[in-house]
Amino acid sequence: LHLSFLEKMKSYGKLWVIFSVSVLCASTLAEIAENVCREQAVGRELCPELFLLGAQKCGSTAVFRALTENFKLDLTLPVGIPLVKEPQFFNYFYEKGWSWYIGAYGFRKSTDQVGIDASADYTAFAQAPVRIQAGMNAEKLRFIMIMRDPVQRAYSWYTHVHAFEMFYENYREAYLCFDYKFSLMSKYATEAIAKCMQAAGSPPEVFAACYHMARSQTYPSYRNHHVYVEETGMTTAYFDIIAYHFTSGLYGYILAYWFKFFAPEQFCFLVYENMVENPLSEFAYLKPCVEHFGRQINLETKSVELPKANVQVCQNCAYYEQLSEENFKAVGASLHRELYLDSNELVRRTLREHYNRTDVRLWEIDYGSGYRLPGSVAEDLNSALKS
Numbered sequence: 001l002h003l004s005f006l007e008k009m010k011s012y013g014k015l016w017v018i019f020s021v022s023v024l025c026a027s028t029l030a031e032i033a034e035n036v037c038r039e040q041a042v043g044r045e046l047c048p049e050l051f052l053l054g055a056q057k058c059g060s061t062a063v064f065r066a067l068t069e070n071f072k073l074d075l076t077l078p079v080g081i082p083l084v085k086e087p088q089f090f091n092y093f094y095e096k097g098w099s100w101y102i103g104a105y106g107f108r109k110s111t112d113q114v115g116i117d118a119s120a121d122y123t124a125f126a127q128a129p130v131r132i133q134a135g136m137n138a139e140k141l142r143f144i145m146i147m148r149d150p151v152q153r154a155y156s157w158y159t160h161v162h163a164f165e166m167f168y169e170n171y172r173e174a175y176l177c178f179d180y181k182f183s184l185m186s187k188y189a190t191e192a193i194a195k196c197m198q199a200a201g202s203p204p205e206v207f208a209a210c211y212h213m214a215r216s217q218t219y220p221s222y223r224n225h226h227v228y229v230e231e232t233g234m235t236t237a238y239f240d241i242i243a244y245h246f247t248s249g250l251y252g253y254i255l256a257y258w259f260k261f262f263a264p265e266q267f268c269f270l271v272y273e274n275m276v277e278n279p280l281s282e283f284a285y286l287k288p289c290v291e292h293f294g295r296q297i298n299l300e301t302k303s304v305e306l307p308k309a310n311v312q313v314c315q316n317c318a319y320y321e322q323l324s325e326e327n328f329k330a331v332g333a334s335l336h337r338e339l340y341l342d343s344n345e346l347v348r349r350t351l352r353e354h355y356n357r358t359d360v361r362l363w364e365i366d367y368g369s370g371y372r373l374p375g376s377v378a379e380d381l382n383s384a385l386k387s
Helices: 002-010 014-039 060-070 098-103 127-135 150-165 169-176 182-200 203-210 239-247 251-258 272-277 279-291 325-355 363-367 375-386
Strands: 050-054 114-117 142-147 267-271
Touching (some): 014 098, 150 363, 182 203, 251 325, 267 272
């Protein structure tokens, strides 16, 4: 069939030439764009080198504003695309091509010019680091990642969906199966994700195998995962939408996965809860990433208050489940026990070993006792109690 098609095209003479050249140009444009991003030469297209990865609902908008407005780091932003802060190229819009992406940043005017891509959803997609490494000057890049209690993060995204995403039919169908309740979503998502994680193997492989859009040979995709929800008498639809709430908080496995493509020294980490309590102190951890580009963070500034951007209140949202403090703690305890405990410990171990940080909150402790603590977590807790 393919040969027959080619023979027909050849019979059209000039049309065949035009077709061939078009195909060649399309592939060549992609290669040129990648070379431009690797070279980063003055006078050529500017490619971003500083990435604010997310995770979503962890204060990324507030951090973005602090970097670009409060600290005035002179960062080049993309223009002419739907979301200036979030190009979302390496996850949602990769098919638009490199020319669409780097064209938004204009041309490099000097060697010290730095572009920023603050797409807070990159950490939720396994293909993002693969594409970034393949097309850019990987060693020059720096990444900022923000982490928050994964249960609070998931509930915040649940609130966001009720406030802004319910006009999408697939979101409505996905939520309807669970009577729009976060508590039911967490119950059934935990079972499916935990089962996938058990079959995935070593930590660097867990996220790629079990993130919300994964299509693993050893485990069926969440989109095709259909389970009967006893409480509603319905069978799940668009389960990947539900899984996203929870897989995006598997920070430990996300880190292990990204470290397959980039060195630990290319990352700087912020902890949401620390930012709330003392934003300037937490921003000191960004110094290695911004100083890499010859920028300085002025920690004497008094104008940084974090995080207050993009706060969603769902007072009038239909079907929104406003959990009481007691019920929220029960849901959170179950999620940490069944889904996040090992991931949380991996975060703390990673930040302790690579960045000498011991100030990551023991998120699971906020939900009460009644389940085991990993060894080093128990040691940290005991030390804290003694001191």
